[in-house]
Amino acid sequence: MKQRITYILLQGHGIDPETIQTSNDTLTLATAKDAAVEKRVTAGLSELPQEIVTALNDVHELHIRWTSRVNYDASSPFTSRLPPGLHVFFTPRKADADVNICPLLHQLFSPDLKCDSISQSFSSPPILSERFSHSSSYQYFHPLPRVLQFQTYLARSVCGEFKGPCVREAASLSYASYIDIDFDAISHAVTMAAFWRAGIEAEAARTLPRKWREGDSLEVGVLQVEDADEPEELKMGGYLTVVGEDDGPSPTLFSFPSRHHPLPPSSPATFSTNFQQPAGLHPKLDITFPSSQHLAPPKDSCALHAYLTLPSALFIDRYQLSDPLFLASQNLVTLHSLSGEQDLEAPDWVIKRWGSAALIELTQPPSTNASGGRDAKEWTVTIPTHLRYLQSLSDDANSNSSGRSTLDIPWPTVFWACEAEEGLKMSVNPFDRVNLGYDGLFGPKTMFYHIPPALPEGQAFLLETLEVPVLDPKQGAAWGVQIWTLVAVVLGFGWVLWPLVMSAGRGGEEGGQKKAGVKSE
Amino acid sequence: MSSLSTSFFSRPWLVFTSAILFRVALLMYGRWQDANSPVKYTDIDYLVFTDAARFISWARSPYDRATYRYTPLLAWLLYPTSWGGLWFEFGKALFAVGDIVTGWLAFKVLREHKGMEVARAMRFASIWLLNPMVANISTRGSSEGLVAAIVVALLWAVLQKRIVLAGALLGLGVHVKIYPFIYAASIFWWLGPETVGSLKAHGKNADRPAWLDRSMTFFNPARRRLIASSGVTFMALNGVMLRCYGLPFIKHTFLYHFTRIDHRHNFSVYNTALHLNSAYSAEAPGLQIESLAFIPQLLLSVLAVPLLLAKKDLASTMLAQTFAFVTFNKVCTSQYFLWYMVFLPFYLPDSSLLQKPKLGIVALLLWVFGQAAWLQQGYELEFLGMSTFMPGLWLASIGFFLINCWTLGIIVTDVDTKKHAMAACIAPESKKDR
Numbered sequence A: 001m002k003q004r005i006t007y008i009l010l011q012g013h014g015i016d017p018e019t020i021q022t023s024n025d026t027l028t029l030a031t032a033k034d035a036a037v038e039k040r041v042t043a044g045l046s047e048l049p050q051e052i053v054t055a056l057n058d059v060h061e062l063h064i065r066w067t068s069r070v071n072y073d074a075s076s077p078f079t080s081r082l083p084p085g086l087h088v089f090f091t092p093r094k095a096d097a098d099v100n101i102c103p104l105l106h107q108l109f110s111p112d113l114k115c116d117s118i119s120q121s122f123s124s125p126p127i128l129s130e131r132f133s134h135s136s137s138y139q140y141f142h143p144l145p146r147v148l149q150f151q152t153y154l155a156r157s158v159c160g161e162f163k164g165p166c167v168r169e170a171a172s173l174s175y176a177s178y179i180d181i182d183f184d185a186i187s188h189a190v191t192m193a194a195f196w197r198a199g200i201e202a203e204a205a206r207t208l209p210r211k212w213r214e215g216d217s218l219e220v221g222v223l224q225v226e227d228a229d230e231p232e233e234l235k236m237g238g239y240l241t242v243v244g245e246d247d248g249p250s251p252t253l254f255s256f257p258s259r260h261h262p263l264p265p266s267s268p269a270t271f272s273t274n275f276q277q278p279a280g281l282h283p284k285l286d287i288t289f290p291s292s293q294h295l296a297p298p299k300d301s302c303a304l305h306a307y308l309t310l311p312s313a314l315f316i317d318r319y320q321l322s323d324p325l326f327l328a329s330q331n332l333v334t335l336h337s338l339s340g341e342q343d344l345e346a347p348d349w350v351i352k353r354w355g356s357a358a359l360i361e362l363t364q365p366p367s368t369n370a371s372g373g374r375d376a377k378e379w380t381v382t383i384p385t386h387l388r389y390l391q392s393l394s395d396d397a398n399s400n401s402s403g404r405s406t407l408d409i410p411w412p413t414v415f416w417a418c419e420a421e422e423g424l425k426m427s428v429n430p431f432d433r434v435n436l437g438y439d440g441l442f443g444p445k446t447m448f449y450h451i452p453p454a455l456p457e458g459q460a461f462l463l464e465t466l467e468v469p470v471l472d473p474k475q476g477a478a479w480g481v482q483i484w485t486l487v488a489v490v491l492g493f494g495w496v497l498w499p500l501v502m503s504a505g506r507g508g509e510e511g512g513q514k515k516a517g518v519k520s521e
Numbered sequence B: 001m002s003s004l005s006t007s008f009f010s011r012p013w014l015v016f017t018s019a020i021l022f023r024v025a026l027l028m029y030g031r032w033q034d035a036n037s038p039v040k041y042t043d044i045d046y047l048v049f050t051d052a053a054r055f056i057s058w059a060r061s062p063y064d065r066a067t068y069r070y071t072p073l074l075a076w077l078l079y080p081t082s083w084g085g086l087w088f089e090f091g092k093a094l095f096a097v098g099d100i101v102t103g104w105l106a107f108k109v110l111r112e113h114k115g116m117e118v119a120r121a122m123r124f125a126s127i128w129l130l131n132p133m134v135a136n137i138s139t140r141g142s143s144e145g146l147v148a149a150i151v152v153a154l155l156w157a158v159l160q161k162r163i164v165l166a167g168a169l170l171g172l173g174v175h176v177k178i179y180p181f182i183y184a185a186s187i188f189w190w191l192g193p194e195t196v197g198s199l200k201a202h203g204k205n206a207d208r209p210a211w212l213d214r215s216m217t218f219f220n221p222a223r224r225r226l227i228a229s230s231g232v233t234f235m236a237l238n239g240v241m242l243r244c245y246g247l248p249f250i251k252h253t254f255l256y257h258f259t260r261i262d263h264r265h266n267f268s269v270y271n272t273a274l275h276l277n278s279a280y281s282a283e284a285p286g287l288q289i290e291s292l293a294f295i296p297q298l299l300l301s302v303l304a305v306p307l308l309l310a311k312k313d314l315a316s317t318m319l320a321q322t323f324a325f326v327t328f329n330k331v332c333t334s335q336y337f338l339w340y341m342v343f344l345p346f347y348l349p350d351s352s353l354l355q356k357p358k359l360g361i362v363a364l365l366l367w368v369f370g371q372a373a374w375l376q377q378g379y380e381l382e383f384l385g386m387s388t389f390m391p392g393l394w395l396a397s398i399g400f401f402l403i404n405c406w407t408l409g410i411i412v413t414d415v416d417t418k419k420h421a422m423a424a425c426i427a428p429e430s431k432k433d434r
Helices: A050-055 A102-108 A148-161 A166-175 A324-329 A473-479 A481-517 B002-009 B012-036 B044-057 B072-077 B079-083 B085-113 B118-129 B132-139 B144-159 B163-177 B181-190 B210-218 B221-245 B247-259 B271-279 B294-309 B314-327 B334-341 B344-350 B357-382 B389-417 B419-433
Strands: A002-009 A020-022 A027-029 A036-044 A059-067 A085-092 A138-142 A178-184 A189-196 A217-226 A233-242 A250-257 A260-262 A272-275 A284-289 A303-311 A332-340 A355-362 A379-384 A404-410 A413-419 A446-451 A463-469
Touching (some): A027 A217, A050 A102, A138 A303, A217 A250, A303 A379, A303 A404, A324 A332, A355 A379, A473 A481, A473 B271, A473 B389, A481 B294, B012 B085, B012 B132, B044 B072, B044 B085, B072 B163, B085 B118, B132 B144, B144 B334, B163 B221, B181 B294, B294 B314, B294 B389, B314 B334, B314 B344
Parallel strands (some): A002 A217, A260 A446
Antiparallel strands (some): A002 A036, A020 A027, A036 A189, A059 A178, A085 A138, A233 A250, A284 A379, A332 A355, A413 A446
């Protein structure tokens, strides 16, 4: 088992090596509370519970990405983002094999996941870039708010193997901004990485870097971002310590090309999301950038994009988003990709698939002066969506009988996608993050400049809540819909039939006469 | 004023020219709006048709276009739209031509079979020809106008005793839109001895058993021709389409209509019950009312109405059938109203709705009010997000249903009491045919 822990301290303050204390199997960083941290654990299959190993038997690749609904400040090099919730990207070992990882997902994350089988519940993202080897065959998403069941699973089934306060490691995941789990059949290893933002008050969010078992390796970096020489690159400086081998922290300075970048300081854009009110059955999702001025492309070749993962209750109509005039009126350029459930007619209760993923190119605000400057007005783009008819959550104790249901729709991820120069080897980046759903929809030489979401005052999570009108079965029963509909039909039917029956009574003899009158051909 | 309108309606060329210019203007306006506004004039269904036509032009199946639920014939008919440019309007123009043909056939039927004078016939044909709703629907690219043209052509062919042609149109109509099968019942019944003449003259074949004799009488040559011609047309069209496009044709054109859930709010009286039973199937009663909806619907539209009224006035019977079919249907949207509106020119002239203007105005107002009440609830649901499913939409749909039943009752009584006049009208016709 290998551990790599990376502390990222704020740029420009310098790192005092005295703050790093090492022992034979632990390391203490005095300024840990001010640092963002990524922890990465790689375990061989033999080190994992048998049930996991069995479940991974027919899996070629499995990438699980969970993102917290709590907003966070990303720290370079951990700048990539995803819509909050549980994302799964999966490739079976054999294309036609009937592999089902739904039971595994139910066991690890929640029995409530809408997941029956790969073919029914997963979607197949398009392969837009053949050369890009990172695209998985199947995709799944669920707006899972917490990973409590996963933490419990780790504590019960994995922690038994290790000495020390392993359960506290599992507990600290409650504070993580995102968790990545990766497996591929070639490396035969499972990697789990988690990221915590800087400055979390709770002590439970922090654990002491330590070897969990004799023979494990533990490498700890205490780093900060330095000014890079090339725009495609990131440069990190600080101290690296291989715990148990090094006597103390050794200074380091290294740079690498990076796929994901923060926005340049000159254009500190943010975005927020909300549904136009009243939303009705065709909610329009507004993405608002508070200042056009700050919405300048980081490079020349950049295009602004939004990546949405929509639960099945909400969908995008690809035909609606094919008319250039309509797209322009919503400040959209084009719908690059839409995969997953696209039935425009079915109600949610017959849909088995998780929902759909959309990549949309957004219009950049126009330049208002000759030198390409932009004004300080806010810039809004609108993504038209449509609701399916939903069931009422009648089993929910909180639901009143007002005939409404609530839906939590995750905020999209918004970024600039820019063309990078040829020959960049992004994979040499020790912090590279791939299999995010949208990265596979671009070529391998693409750089992403992520625009951080900014929650409006009073909103706690990166979720938009939609109030959806539903037909409440309790109201239906209270009004006696079935019986009174029947009464109305019988009444109406009788009203129309009555004159006909009267006529038949009179016309019966006539008909008889007619028949008698006709003999043969 | 009235002399002005009489001089207008007594010149058919003027009415038809107006109807055509009206549609040309709408087509041009639609093209302008589509090019300049994000809100489109063109109907979404028309984009489905033209997409399907494009697939056909690429030698692919029209069913490669999601939500294409029509016969491939329609996509083939709109093939020129795949050439792009101004040809995109070809389908709409075709549907508009369908309107004009419908109006012309209605005019002919009113002149030749109802013996109306030109101005009066033109006035009633204008219910269709100059109806802004009809012109709007066609020029936006909805195919309902084409179905109306087939159905009125069917009526005209039957009245002309062109039975083979009528059968072919019936087969085509059912292939295109299914619902015209209800007319088979009324036309079949109408083609009895009192219409096509008694077969007595041919004398009795002594070798024939009585039951065969009776059934030969019942299935007289006209009825046999109707069955054969409609059956052959329907099966031939289906055979060709099945051969070319395989099972997706059956699935999307026919099976879809029997398996669709139709849970979305619509005018149908069954909608709320259906929505409840579909969404909460565990709590649904063992016998779901909407699964039996076809019983009153078909009892009225293919049994009671045609059997008791067809021989009195075929055109008005077809109106009553369609009205019953739409009113008692499991799903009902405003495009379905066109299905019966096309028969109004034949029914209205002698109807009590016109003879007793107060009754007519009350019926019209109730019909409009019933729809308006429902539409208001529907608007609150769809655009304001208010939960009007219960009780608003449900009560509105029941109210509209009862209004329609009341109106249908009037229509049925009207046709029933008109029998003597029609019998007199039909008698000379039947001689001519034999």
